[in-house]
Amino acid sequence: MNTADQYLKAIYLVQRMEDGPAATGALADMLDVSPASVNEMVGKLQDRGLVDHEKYKGATLTDDGIVRAEDALQTYCIIERFLANVLEVEDYRGEASALEAVIDDTVAERLDTIIDRREECPDCFDAEADQCCYLEVAAGESAD
Amino acid sequence: MSLGQRVATDHQLARLLQIGAVLEEVVESRAYHHLDSFEDEEGVDEDVRDLLEHAAEESAEHRSRLEALIEDLDAETVPYEEINKLVEAQYAQTKPEDFDGLLYDQLCNEETAYKFYDDLVEAIEASESEFSIDRELVLDTLRQIREEEAEGVEEVTEVMERRA
Numbered sequence: 001m002n003t004a005d006q007y008l009k010a011i012y013l014v015q016r017m018e019d020g021p022a023a024t025g026a027l028a029d030m031l032d033v034s035p036a037s038v039n040e041m042v043g044k045l046q047d048r049g050l051v052d053h054e055k056y057k058g059a060t061l062t063d064d065g066i067v068r069a070e071d072a073l074q075t076y077c078i079i080e081r082f083l084a085n086v087l088e089v090e091d092y093r094g095e096a097s098a099l100e101a102v103i104d105d106t107v108a109e110r111l112d113t114i115i116d117r118r119e120e121c122p123d124c125f126d127a128e129a130d131q132c133c134y135l136e137v138a139a140g141e142s143a144d
Numbered sequence: 145m146s147l148g149q150r151v152a153t154d155h156q157l158a159r160l161l162q163i164g165a166v167l168e169e170v171v172e173s174r175a176y177h178h179l180d181s182f183e184d185e186e187g188v189d190e191d192v193r194d195l196l197e198h199a200a201e202e203s204a205e206h207r208s209r210l211e212a213l214i215e216d217l218d219a220e221t222v223p224y225e226e227i228n229k230l231v232e233a234q235y236a237q238t239k240p241e242d243f244d245g246l247l248y249d250q251l252c253n254e255e256t257a258y259k260f261y262d263d264l265v266e267a268i269e270a271s272e273s274e275f276s277i278d279r280e281l282v283l284d285t286l287r288q289i290r291e292e293e294a295e296g297v298e299e300v301t302e303v304m305e306r307r308a
Contacts, residue, residue: 086222086230087162095159102151102160102267106256110167113174113238114230 001100005072006031007041008050011059012069013127021058073122075108076100077132082111084137092137093130150271151264157275157282158219160264161210167260168207169227171253175200177235178246191303192243199250199296206257206289213285216277247304254296261290 001009010030014022024042028035042059045051050065061069079100083092118124118134126133151157175196182188211221240246265286268279275282 082163082166086166086227087159089159098156099159099163102263103163104256104259104263106252107163107167107260107263110170110253110256111163113234114166114170114227116234 001072001075001103001105003101004041004045004048004050005068005075006100007038007045008061008065008069009072009076011042011051011061012066012073013125014058015060016127021054021060023058027059070122071105073125074117075103075105077117077121077125078108078112078115079103080131081115081117081135084131084135085115086111150273151267152271152273154217154276157268158214158217160267161214161217162219162221164260164264165207165210165214165221166227167257168203168210169222169224170231171257172200172203172207172224173228173231174235174249174253175203177231177239178249181239189243189303189307191306192247195247195250195299195303198299199253202292202296206292209285209289213277213282217275244304244307247300247307251297251300251304254293254300258290258293258297261286261293265290 007027010027011022014026014030018026024035024038027038027042031038042051042053045059045065046053050062050068052060052062054060076096080092080096083089083095083099089095118132121132124133125131151160179193179196179200207221207224214221240249265283268283268286
């Protein structure tokens with residue numbers, strides 16, 4: 001997943017949690033980057049028609065931005081589900097965040113052929129919990 | 145969430161190699177499922193059969209090379225039987241409808257694997273970290289596998305063109 005998609009996904013999740021525009025500070029916290037980096041990328045996304053940005057309020061995804069963000073969130077969901085249910089990784093959220101930049105969408109699509117994901121994905125993603133609300137984690141030995 | 149595209153630790157490297165091994169297991173298992181699906185059919189293109197058999201054998205070989213690295217990193221691989229069960233469970237929903245679909249599925253497998261190894265090689269090259277195993281050995285292994293995946297893409301494309 002490229003950096004732009006990671007930003008779009010973060011804006012999507014913050015918007016859901018805040019029920020309004022995604023503030024720069026909240027995005028910086030979620031992405032663990034500086035507010036200046038957020039402003040720079042949001043500006044680029046705005047130029048590409050994926051985000052509307054209002055000063056002092058924050059970023060809001062356009063319709064095109066929502067489509068891209070939902071795709072990115074699906075990819076993230078696949079990675080998280082794969083780590084939790086196939087590799088049985090305990091810290092699947094932390095590791096999914098660390099790995100999402102290295103895992104391409106096409107790779108995630110292949111991994112998707114062995115996991116059980118609902119049709120309504122990513123609507124069932126719980127932004128606060130940072131995971132799909134239907135994700136069940138089996139107790140077992142990790143592949144570590 | 146990290147915005148870096150580097151592989152910095154043994155743990156992260158092992159995890160990515162585990163993902164690679166699972167991808168190989170998926171290719172192997174799907175290839176055998178495809179072969180089983182037309183076991184009783186007549187008029188099966190021998191090129192397609194050979195291609196799938198070769199893909200399955202090559203994936204098994206890639207997997208064993210990855211497993212050796214994973215083991216040296218003190219991690220484990222998910223056993224093939226477990227992945228095979230997962231493929232089995234989802235196969236009915238994701239299997240191709242005809243030979244062309246099957247070839248396309250195979251092409252996606254090879255392209256995906258190529259992309260995965262390409263990204264992984266790039267991510268390791270971008271990192272200056274040292275791992276507990278020989279970094280050059282890891283890179284050599286991954287570059288070799290990547291090369292074989294590129295050849296795989298060509299082989300599938302040739303069969304597709306012959307059938308067109």
